[in-house]
Amino acid sequence: MLIRLPPRHDILPSEITPEGVYLSRRKLLGGALAAGALALWPAVAGADRAGLVPAVADDPRVPAWLRRQVAARRPGSLSAPPDALTPFEDVAGYNNFYEFGTAKDDPAEQARDFVPHPWRVRIDGEVGKPLDLGLEDLLRNVTLEERIYRFRCVEAWSMVVPWTGFPLAQLLRRAEPTSRAKFVAFQTLHDPDRMPGQRSRWLRWPYVEGLRIDEAMHPLALMSVGVYGRTLPAQNGAPLRLVVPWKYGFKSIKSIVRISLVEKLPRTTWAELAPDEYGFYANVNPSVDHPRWSQKRERRLPNSLFSPNWVDTLPFNGYGDQVASLYRGMDLRRYY
Ligand SMILES: Nc1nc2c(c(=O)[nH]1)N[C@H]1C(S)=C(S)[C@@H](COP(=O)(O)O)O[C@H]1N2
Ligand SMILES: [Mo]
Numbered sequence: 001m002l003i004r005l006p007p008r009h010d011i012l013p014s015e016i017t018p019e020g021v022y023l024s025r026r027k028l029l030g031g032a033l034a035a036g037a038l039a040l041w042p043a044v045a046g047a048d049r050a051g052l053v054p055a056v057a058d059d060p061r062v063p064a065w066l067r068r069q070v071a072a073r074r075p076g077s078l079s080a081p082p083d084a085l086t087p088f089e090d091v092a093g094y095n096n097f098y099e100f101g102t103a104k105d106d107p108a109e110q111a112r113d114f115v116p117h118p119w120r121v122r123i124d125g126e127v128g129k130p131l132d133l134g135l136e137d138l139l140r141n142v143t144l145e146e147r148i149y150r151f152r153c154v155e156a157w158s159m160v161v162p163w164t165g166f167p168l169a170q171l172l173r174r175a176e177p178t179s180r181a182k183f184v185a186f187q188t189l190h191d192p193d194r195m196p197g198q199r200s201r202w203l204r205w206p207y208v209e210g211l212r213i214d215e216a217m218h219p220l221a222l223m224s225v226g227v228y229g230r231t232l233p234a235q236n237g238a239p240l241r242l243v244v245p246w247k248y249g250f251k252s253i254k255s256i257v258r259i260s261l262v263e264k265l266p267r268t269t270w271a272e273l274a275p276d277e278y279g280f281y282a283n284v285n286p287s288v289d290h291p292r293w294s295q296k297r298e299r300r301l302p303n304s305l306f307s308p309n310w311v312d313t314l315p316f317n318g319y320g321d322q323v324a325s326l327y328r329g330m331d332l333r334r335y336y
Contacts, residue, residue: 059228061115070109070226073144073164080148090301092233097254099195107235114194114234125260128176134241153285153315154248158298163243171334178259184216185266187258209253210266214326220245223226246319248282258327284317288333
């Protein structure tokens with residue numbers, strides 16, 4: 001369930017304790033609802049608070065202007081879930097990023113020396129104004145905000161992450177999409193010297209993903225450059241990655257170097273590799289099981305010491321009131 005926060009609040013959600021988050025939001029709820037929320041989200045009362053605000057300093061290899069811009073983020077005005085935040089250590093320590101290995105703790109280890117600066121991003125295809133931007137130009141005059149999103153992997157684990165970023169729509173508009181732009185195709189850096197996972201051929205590199213143009217223009221679709229008020233750790237897709245909170249995590253492509261506006265449905269890495277298991281749309285849907293496991297529930301990180309913290313998966317990951325209308329007339333039980 002999503003709770004709409006008042007549009008103005010003067011401290012950043014990631015700077016207060018989950019208990020504080022819970023209590024401030026609880027005032028917005030009726031008593032019965034609040035009691036239900038407490039039962040649903042046992043992590044709120046859990047013992048993992050100490051790790052929430054990272055003690056680690058931001059990475060000194062990242063340019064100072066970027067660190068300052070990310071740190072100066074403002075609270076987002078969109079709704080946030082009532083869920084407890086997933087500690088930074090899990091967000092930056094339990095990853096899928098096959099360019100840096102296949103085990104969950106590989107990326108943190110293997111991306112340690114990956115310094116994504118300088119960085120350029122091309123925006124091309126069906127646009128009136130193709131762009132080739134250095135990261136500094138890309139972020140010039142961009143107001144960064146903090147958005148707390150649920151993040152649900154197709155593998156049935158999930159997190160709650162305070163991202164820092166800006167709406168993807170803002171960036172796309174700068175390139176002036178033409179009326180023929182029906183889809184947006186994204187591409188990750190291809191550099192096997194710096195991304196050791198790309199030396200094995202089991203995936204077709206570079207990793208590619210895509211959205212329909214109206215999905216890409218939706219205000220929830222975020223370009224992220226930070227988590228927890230610091231610049232993105234390399235393992236989370238530095239310096240720039242997509243976050244689409246109502247879709248399975250594999251849609252949220254990392255370390256983007258190219259964005260192409262195109263007329264036809266673009267090729268996407270997972271749908272190409274295993275079309276029976278992963279679709280192009282990949283909207284979070286508890287009533288459509290993955291061929292090999294149920295999608296009804298998800299294991300919410302952090303892992304509890306004694307038992308996994310299983311919670312119910314919500315249609316569109318809980319963002320249905322904002323995005324369901326994009327899919328009117330589509331059969332959501334089908335695997336697209
Ligand atoms: N380039 C690239 N992007 C990627 C992936 C990847 O392997 N390569 N994995 C995806 C998957 S399956 C998930 S669940 C998320 C994980 O993001 P996180 O590690 O920041 O939680 O990144 C997605 N983006
Ligand atoms: Mo995933």
